[in-house]
Amino acid sequence: MNMMDSPKFRRKRTSATAHPPAAAPASPYAAVKAASQEAAHLRVEADERARAEAETQRIAKAAERAKFEEKARRKAEFEERAQTEALRRVKAAREQRAADAMKAREDAERQESARQHREAEEARSRQEAAAKAAQDAEDHRQQVEKRAAEEAARREKAKRDAEARDADARRTEEDARRKAQPPAPVLPLTDMIPVTRRAEPAPTTAPVTPTPKTIVDVEHAWSGLPELTVDKAHLARNRIITATREDPAHGAFDVLRTRLLQTLSENGWRRVAITSPGKDCGKTFTAANLAISLSRQENCRTLLMDLDMRRPSLHHVLGVGSPGSVGDMLRGMIPPETHLHRMGRNPINAGRNIAFALNDRPEAYASELLQDPRSAETLRAIDEHYAPDVVLFDLPPALFYDDVIAARPLFDGVLLVVGGGLTTESEISEVERRLGDSMPVLGMVLNKAEGTDISRYTY
Structure with missing residues (x-):
């Protein structure tokens, strides 16, 4: 705005115009004074106009500066908004890339999971198909085996019935013969099997000749023993060849049985120790097969005892689980009628006049136990109560421990099993x-x- 147009300036100008100065006097001094006043007044007006112009310029500059500052502020705000928008776009682009990568990863994981699930389903389908085929084959095999087993059982039953009838007839005939005459003299076992020497000591156990009352008591005692069952396949896997009698070698054990019975009968002996010089010679194999062969002698009661108390294995061979401790029986802690088990009905036609004293607990002091008077007393009580005709002791290897020497008072003779290629002279x-x-x-x-x-030698 122009200073000349301001109200203040207009008032002064109006005042000066409305009251013009008085007419100058006629004197020269007055004229000079009037001229001075006029000049002063003009200077005042010039100063006022200069000040007004200066104020106008100041205001214009201030307005221009304010305009420039406003423009700079707007520019700064625009640049700030532009920078913020750029940062937002960069952040949005980064987040978009991360989201795309995560989505791609999730898609890949879903595809991989779907592929694995599909493969698992295919594998499960194949397994189910294979299992079904195997089950069908197993069902067919079981049906075939069942029919074969039924046929074999039928034939076996017919055979057992016939053998039972024959056995009853033989037993009746044998009882009559035994009552009518004493046993005929027989040849000793050592005539068949070469030995290095044969001594003739006095019998350690007197032969038992039971009276009719004693026979009844003994039969009652045997019938009261708990029974055990055996599995034909398990015996075959453990080479008990006298069970199935399919291996021709079973005949050798039958010959051994017969000659052993002849020798024991001739000398009045009953207790036989079975041992070997070293391990892996087959003493337990021999004891088990010989015992099964002896069981088929109708007039011979047999007792097989596992006295290899350091490494008991006879119960594994026969397939009997947890038979208990034979050591506790020898100590008198459990009665023989509880520990001894008689052969029950079986699929191998073994006689039921055989009992077993098995063991599943190793003894740390086996030799000391065999020399303990309680062991001898237990064996004497078994002899009196059950009157076994043959007692077989499965003992440890003779050269490994002193168990065989410690048990010498308990048996009448020794059957030595020699391992081919193992035992030396x-x-x-x-x-x-x-x-x-x-x-x-x-x-x-x-x-x-x-x-x-x-x-x-088969026939």
């Missing part, structure tokens, strides 16, 4: 030396022999 001589001259070696059984053809 010096080991056999050492066993004989440890047993002493007073202990008869009833015979030696050569096991694991090479170059033999047992099948030529």
Whole structure:
């Protein structure tokens, strides 16, 4: 705005115009004074106009500066908004890329999971198909085996019935014969099996000749024993060849059984120790097969005892689980009628006049237990109550421990099992030396022999 147009300036100008100065006097002094006043007045007006112009310029500059500042502020705000928008776009682009990557990863994971699920379904389908096929085959096999087993059971039953009838007839005939005359003299076992020596000591156990009342008591005692069952397939897997009698070698055990019975009967002996010089010769194999063969003798009650108390294994061979501790029976802690088990009905036609004293607990002091008077007393009580005709002791290897020497007072003779390719002549001589001259070696059984053809003795 122009200073000349301001109200203040207009008032002064109006005042000066409305009251013009008085007419100058005629004197020169007055004229000069009037001229001075006029000049002063003009200077005042000039100053006022200069001040008004300066104020106008100041205001214009201030307005221009304010305009410039407003423009700069707007520019700064625009640049700030532009920078913020750029940062937002960069952030949005980064977030979009991350979202795209996550989505791609999730898609890949879903595809992989779908592929694995599809493969699992296909594998499960294949397994189910294979299982169904196997089950069908197993069902067919079981049906075939069931029919075969039923047929075999039918034939076996017919055979057992016939054998039972024959056995009853033989038993009746044998009882009559035994009552009518004493047993005929027989040849000893050592005539069949070569031995290094044969001593003739006095019998350690007197032969039992039971009266009719004693026979009734003994039969009652045997019938009261708990029974055990055996599995034909398990016996076959453990090489109990006298069970199924399919292996031609079973005939050798039958011959051994017969000659052993002849020797025991001739000398009035009953207790036989079965041992070997070293391990892996087959003493337990021999004891189990010989016992099963003896069980088929109708007039012979047999007791097989596992006295290899350091490494008991006879119960594994026969397939009997948890038979208990034979050591506790020898100590008198459990009665024999609880620990002994009689052969029950079985699929191998084994006689039921055989009992077993099995063991599943190793003894740390086996030798000391065999020398304990309680062991001898327990065996004496078993003899009196059950009157076994043959007692077989499965003992540890003779050269490994002193168990065989410790048990010498408990048995009448020794059956030595020799391992082909394992046992040396010096080991056999050492066993004989440890047993002493007073202990008869009833015979030696050569096991694991090479170059033999047992099948030529089949008939």
